[in-house]
């Protein structure tokens with residue numbers, strides 16, 4: 001990059017040795033946030049306005065504090081939609097699109113009821129509601145903060161088939177109600193070293209007791225009651241948890257258990273039938 005922006009790239013290099021990635025993030029930020037074109041970014045004599053300089057300095061400050069780009073932009077692209085995100089919710093992960101895609105490809109009949117347990121930003125539930133306007137999708141979370149963000153995204157995507165519920169897992173739900181329950185629950189063990197890199201994301205969205213497995217147990221037990229006969233339970237989980245998750249689901253009576261791998265060929269999604 002040879003332009004006035006070099007000055008800022010130097011600053012970026014001071015933050016981290018991984019300057020290539022940060023430089024790429026800065027370029028993305030300049031385009032997304034400031035609407036700068038490739039030409040403006042790369043020409044020598046492009047003159048940055050005061051607002052643009054302030055905005056770049058803001059980006060650099062956030063990066064010094066390790067804030068992920070999606071939080072800085074307050075936007076995350078997921079399943080071809082833009083989701084509002086901030087530190088009240090987990091940033092949607094690319095692997096989660098595999099779960100959405102699997103459900104989407106099931107030929108969902110009009111009127112069926114889907115529950116996204118632990119809705120967070122709404123990325124799973126809202127994506128399913130958007131792609132299947134004749135289904136009825138519910139998103140639940142115990143965090144009011146998360147529900148506020150999910151509601152922003154419900155409005156942003158103009159969804160009138162997506163309903164938000166405040167509940168501690170499936171406690172408050174009626175038996176034999178849903179055709180499909182999907183969940184990406186917290187699944188990181190309390191002292192897992194990965195947590196050091198996730199300090200800006202809500203801990204309540206990440207960590208679960210019993211070595212990260214407690215919520216699979218609670219949800220499977222409760223889902224067996226709220227899912228209709230022949231309905232599905234689909235979980236995203238950690239790449240080393242598939243055996244345990246399968247055992248838990250089997251213990252509560254789920255059958256025809258299926259595993260799906262992520263982009264690194266690791267088992268990340270487990271689906272069972274009631």
Ligand SMILES: C[S@@+](CC[C@H](N)C(=O)[O-])C[C@H]1O[C@@H](n2cnc3c(N)ncnc32)[C@H](O)[C@@H]1O
Nearest residue numbers: 092118119120141142143168169184185186205
């Ligand atoms: C890993 S995040 C998933 C968010 C979103 N579905 C996604 O895939 O990005 C888990 C979510 O479960 C919620 N959660 C954690 N414990 C819960 C509980 N006991 N009852 C309801 N929701 C809970 C958290 O607030 C968080 O939004």
